[in-house]
Amino acid sequence: MNGRALPINLYSPPERHLPPESPVYRKLLCSDSNSNSNSKLRFRFNVQFLSGSSVHVLLNGSGVGRNHNQAWKVRSDVKSEPYELSKSAPESFKFKAKLGVDVVSKDENGDEFVDSDVPWWEEFPKRWTIVILCFSAFLLCNMDRVNMSIAILPMSSEFHWNSTTVGLIQSSFFWGYLLTQIAGGIWADTVGGKRVLAFGVIWWSVATVLTPIAAKLGLPFLLIVRAFMGIGEGVAMPAMNNLLSKWVPVAERSRSLALVYSGMYLGSVTGLAFSPFLIHSYGWPSVFFSFGSLGTVWTALWLSKAYSSPLEDPELRPEEKKLIFRDRVSEEPVKTIPWRLILSKAPVWALITCHFCHNWGTFILLTWMPTYYNQVLGFNLTESGLFCVLPWLTMAFSANLGGWIADTLVSKGWSVTTVRKVMQSIGFLGPAFFLSQLSHVNSPAMAVLCMACSQGSDAFSQSGLYSNHQDIAPRYSGVLLGLSNTAGVLAGVFGTAATGYILQHGSWDEVFEVAIGLYLVGTVIWNLFSTGEKIID
Numbered sequence: 001m002n003g004r005a006l007p008i009n010l011y012s013p014p015e016r017h018l019p020p021e022s023p024v025y026r027k028l029l030c031s032d033s034n035s036n037s038n039s040k041l042r043f044r045f046n047v048q049f050l051s052g053s054s055v056h057v058l059l060n061g062s063g064v065g066r067n068h069n070q071a072w073k074v075r076s077d078v079k080s081e082p083y084e085l086s087k088s089a090p091e092s093f094k095f096k097a098k099l100g101v102d103v104v105s106k107d108e109n110g111d112e113f114v115d116s117d118v119p120w121w122e123e124f125p126k127r128w129t130i131v132i133l134c135f136s137a138f139l140l141c142n143m144d145r146v147n148m149s150i151a152i153l154p155m156s157s158e159f160h161w162n163s164t165t166v167g168l169i170q171s172s173f174f175w176g177y178l179l180t181q182i183a184g185g186i187w188a189d190t191v192g193g194k195r196v197l198a199f200g201v202i203w204w205s206v207a208t209v210l211t212p213i214a215a216k217l218g219l220p221f222l223l224i225v226r227a228f229m230g231i232g233e234g235v236a237m238p239a240m241n242n243l244l245s246k247w248v249p250v251a252e253r254s255r256s257l258a259l260v261y262s263g264m265y266l267g268s269v270t271g272l273a274f275s276p277f278l279i280h281s282y283g284w285p286s287v288f289f290s291f292g293s294l295g296t297v298w299t300a301l302w303l304s305k306a307y308s309s310p311l312e313d314p315e316l317r318p319e320e321k322k323l324i325f326r327d328r329v330s331e332e333p334v335k336t337i338p339w340r341l342i343l344s345k346a347p348v349w350a351l352i353t354c355h356f357c358h359n360w361g362t363f364i365l366l367t368w369m370p371t372y373y374n375q376v377l378g379f380n381l382t383e384s385g386l387f388c389v390l391p392w393l394t395m396a397f398s399a400n401l402g403g404w405i406a407d408t409l410v411s412k413g414w415s416v417t418t419v420r421k422v423m424q425s426i427g428f429l430g431p432a433f434f435l436s437q438l439s440h441v442n443s444p445a446m447a448v449l450c451m452a453c454s455q456g457s458d459a460f461s462q463s464g465l466y467s468n469h470q471d472i473a474p475r476y477s478g479v480l481l482g483l484s485n486t487a488g489v490l491a492g493v494f495g496t497a498a499t500g501y502i503l504q505h506g507s508w509d510e511v512f513e514v515a516i517g518l519y520l521v522g523t524v525i526w527n528l529f530s531t532g533e534k535i536i537d
């Protein structure tokens with residue numbers, strides 16, 4: 001049938017029967033309402049009702065139309081063997097539409113599929129709907145985070161802040177971010193990622209809107225609001241990791257995580273590109289009001305479309321559910337966290353340590369890059385924002401490229417351990433090399449290029465350490481990400497504040513040297529102690 005609806009000529013809809021409790025034969029009588037004769041078509045159906053909403057239909061029969069020359073017959077079985085049809089009746093209707101069931105067919109390769117008239121957007125894989133919604137949440141996450149790195153320039157001028165105060169404000173975000181990493185992971189693993197991520201987006205959106213008000217009230221109020229914003233964003237990563245561990249099969253893990261994390265990079269691009277325009281046109285408070293209000297739109301979509309687990313989604317198609325649950329871990333809810341077991345594993349500590357080493361350099365570039373472009377390269381506010389876009393665009397591209405490469409290597413037989421080590425080594429050594437070149441370049445263009453290449457190679461970490469939580473402890477991936485990201489946040493707190501101190505007493509070369517040293521330490525630890533195998537059931 002090649003997936004097309006089976007043409008049958010009936011002149012009135014058949015009688016529809018309720019599903020039987022067990023497979024039995026049913027009879028449907030279809031009369032010709034356009035004829036004065038009482039000719040009837042008699043069909044014999046074997047209807048087998050399966051689990052879920054789909055059924056298989058076995059049809060055997062023959063009938064006579066308005067004249068005896070329009071005879072036809074249909075043969076099919078539960079596996080949809082080729083049907084025979086002779087002298088098709090002059091009119092047709094769609095078999096599924098009349099009977100209200102799905103017809104199982106075979107393609108050229110012999111694979112079964114369900115014939116359906118459902119629009120393509122309703123057949124779009126639900127697991128990728130979850131991934132795209134997580135992507136958009138992370139896009140908003142970084143939009144709301146990086147707007148301060150642009151707005152801090154006119155704000156520091158207006159409120160007369162020095163470099164140490166700016167570093168304090170930038171690091172205050174991480175105070176709250178640090179508090180909710182492990183708590184967010186426990187919450188996500190026990191009550192479900194849907195609720196936790198919704199809470200996070202609402203919380204940080206409100207804090208973003210309140211930022212200009214707090215700044216005008218005074219520095220202590222601003223520090224508190226920025227810490228509150230960190231509380232909301234702190235639960236996002238553990239909640240997302242919990243959701244993807246339940247929705248995405250292993251063969252798609254690197255790609256899905258890379259896409260979600262590229263939302264962070266594109267969020268930085270969007271925030272850095274639009275913030276200067278909004279500041280020049282409407283003043284720096286407009287950045288926080290406009291970006292923060294977008295969270296309400298996302299929350300409405302999320303609550304209507306997302307579920308914490310495939311088991312909770314009543315609209316999930318059976319074939320997708322089968323794919324998701326292939327090679328899955330236990331679906332029993334997490335009631336207690338085996339802390340002693342988790343903390344006794346060397347790969348766990350390798351993950352925690354390397355997350356710290358990675359985030360030190362990443363958060364420095366995230367929060368201080370516009371200031372570097374402005375003070376060192378001499379770019380104005382608009383130029384600083386626009387040139388900051390290039391490294392983040394490079395990261396978005398590289399993250400998805402790395403995800404595709406990683407999944408391809410796994411599918412070709414490479415061990416997950418080898419793939420994770422290779423990808424993370426690129427994510428450490430690449431940034432270390434390009435940051436080391438910044439002190440030797442003589443033009444702004446080369447400096448921007450080095451920044452872009454540094455961030456681009458950094459994005460390969462999404463297929464390295466950021467995918468590793470689900471590899472080694474899939475049931476506790478939210479908690480494990482909370483643990484390692486706590487170390488990453490500490491790197492953000494200390495690194496961002498230390499950068500302000502170093503700049504007040506030293507130079508940018510010293511800032512980059514510290515980051516390079518940590519990248520090299522992380523490379524050694526990762527290759528010695530990490531693994532891609534499951535070590536905690």
